[in-house]
Amino acid sequence: MKGFSNRLIHIEEYYFSKKLKEVRQLISEGKPVINMGIGSPDLPPHLSVIQALQETASDSLAHGYQGYQGIPELRKAFADFYQKHYEVDLKPDSEILPLMGSKEGIIHISMAFLNAGDEVFIPNPGYPTYASAAQLVEAKAVFYDLDKANDWQPNFAALEKNDLSKVKLMWVNYPHMPTGARASQGLFEKIIQFGKKHDILIIHDNPYSFILEDKPSSILSINGAKEIAIELNSLSKTANMAGWRVGALVGKAELVDAVLKVKSNMDSGMFLGIQKGAIAALSLGQDWYASLNETYAKRRNLVWEIADLLDLEVEKDAVGMFVWAKIKNDKTDIDFVDELLDQHHLFITPGSIFGSQGKGYVRFSLCISEEKIKEVINRIK
Structure with a gap:
């Protein structure tokens, strides 16, 4: 073999790809790790979306x-x-x-x-x-x-x-x-x-x-x-x-x-089934978004409580499915994240993976149930 493409020289494995291997290893060892690092929604799509996929999957012309x-x-x-x-x-x-x-x-x-x-x-x-x-x-x-x-x-x-x-x-x-x-x-x-x-x-x-x-x-x-x-x-x-x-x-x-x-x-x-599901999703009404955001708002309030317990500064006028928080002490974001993982079995994202301007910040995902967030609060307390 004569080696890899030069274009890979400056490309590293995605941070989450590497870090989640460590998280999975801890879980396999019996550690109760709670992952608040990834922005992958834990809630299901609307029922109409799933039904559209199911109905199309049985169509002989869909494959x-x-x-x-x-x-x-x-x-x-x-x-x-x-x-x-x-x-x-x-x-x-x-x-x-x-x-x-x-x-x-x-x-x-x-x-x-x-x-x-x-x-x-x-x-x-x-x-x-x-x-x-x-x-x-x-x-x-x-x-x-x-x-x-x-x-x-x-x-x-x-x-x-x-x-x-x-x-x-x-x-x-x-x-x-x-x-x-x-x-x-x-x-x-x-x-x-x-x-x-x-x-x-x-x-x-x-x-x-x-x-x-x-x-x-x-x-x-x-x-x-x-x-x-x-x-x-x-x-x-x-x-x-x-x-x-x-x-x-x-x-x-x-x-x-x-x-x-x-x-x-x-x-x-x-x-085709995914396309049909997407059509159903694109037609959802305002009640879908209102319900979704009611859930995220409750979760965000709890994450703000975690931030207070950890002496972090948050921006409460922000939107999206994450909470961005500034570390007030002299710890690096990498060390802060590693300590949380070690001491509380909580994984969050260090801000520096998003660039030098993210140093000194951490990111919490809202893609986790209220019960799990409350468990994090109890662990920290």
Whole structure:
């Protein structure tokens, strides 16, 4: 064997992949570990979603290859969803590309638009896969800092000081992961203006817009946004379908078609039963989101209690399915997390895995039952 690809030199195993091996080992040894690190919804999808899958699975025509763009009914369902919740008009035939989860869209977008040596603006802190995808296509990740003092928003004056000639893409993500910061319409307008001014394609990753948020928003609602922005969305969080792997890329037809050229060489279509389930999920009413958020709000209140017990500072105006908390003492976030795992058999996420701006912070997931969270409280007490 003559070795591995050079593109793997700077790519490390995903933190959770490594850390969860340790967690599983502790559990196998009989340790009662409670995992509050992963944002995988523990609640089931709506019954109608499961029924749609079950009914389609018995259809003899459901088991063949499916189209790369998904069935027309699914694209129409995404278009209706965007119109209803975001007031964004999309053409089902050309401006919507269903994906097997939005995570695959990150690498597809990188492959469709980036050449070796191109530069990509990536939020710090932010989702680690943005940088990994850039590195896999031999582009250069250029991190832009977000901080609490600026409400975890880009500092456009600082960005303007960079040499922007090679910057081709800019990743943005609101509600922001991991901090839970919201984006106002004014912020979206600034992002679009920045992209147009410097001819930088804006990619908005939007999977958390319904979680503990009463006014879901899309960057495509900004006038003229389609000319310079595309958006990823997902049913993983909004419909409790993380394992189903359903998302979508939406935006200008020319941009979506470029990603389709990559995607059509990477898979052979989504199982029809999952597409039918997604259609059911996209048609859910406001009562679904209200019920979901009532559950998350109760859990969040309990996590705030944990934060108080651990002398952590939280931002209570944040949204999304995580609680972002600042460590007040001099411990590093890695040491803090390891101590919790050792002393209380509690696993949470160190903020530094999301970038240097996450140092000194930790992240709690709300994807765990109230009973388990109360158990954590009792352990710490």
